[in-house]
Amino acid sequence: MPNIALELGKQAATFGVKSAYGEPQDVDGVSITPVAFTYSGFGGGSGDGAEGGGGGGVSVPVGVYVRREEGLRFEPNIVTLLVVAVPFVWVAGRAFSRIIRALKK
Numbered sequence: 732m733p734n735i736a737l738e739l740g741k742q743a744a745t746f747g748v749k750s751a752y753g754e755p756q757d758v759d760g761v762s763i764t765p766v767a768f769t770y771s772g773f774g775g776g777s778g779d780g781a782e783g784g785g786g787g788g789v790s791v792p793v794g795v796y797v798r799r800e801e802g803l804r805f806e807p808n809i810v811t812l813l814v815v816a817v818p819f820v821w822v823a824g825r826a827f828s829r830i831i832r833a834l835k836k
Contacts, residue, residue, distance in 0.1 A: 735775040735784045751790075762798040766805075767791055 753765035768791045775784025794807040 735777075735782070738784065760799075764796040764798075766793045766795060768793050 755764045771788030773786030
């Protein structure tokens with residue numbers, strides 16, 4: 732019987748820093764390093780003669796680090812920024828309106 736924890740550990744090694752920070756690419760004398768938010772989850776179990784395990788992960792592109800002669804600069808991914816900002820602004824607005832409504836009473 733294989734050790735499930737060791738197998739999951741091997742799979743987890745593929746996620747992490749290498750998937751969050753991609754390999755730098757040189758384009759027209761500019762070094763570009765992609766950046767992503769990554770997370771993963773794994774599980775396993777056994778019982779009644781059956782056993783199994785699995786896992787998965789998600790990677791969301793956040794932006795890139797751009798290195799030029801002037802220095803290093805982070806350029807965010809605007810689409811991801813909007814996808815994260817819209818729900819945050821909506822929740823903050825709802826909370827703020829409820830606080831104001833509670834203070835008026």
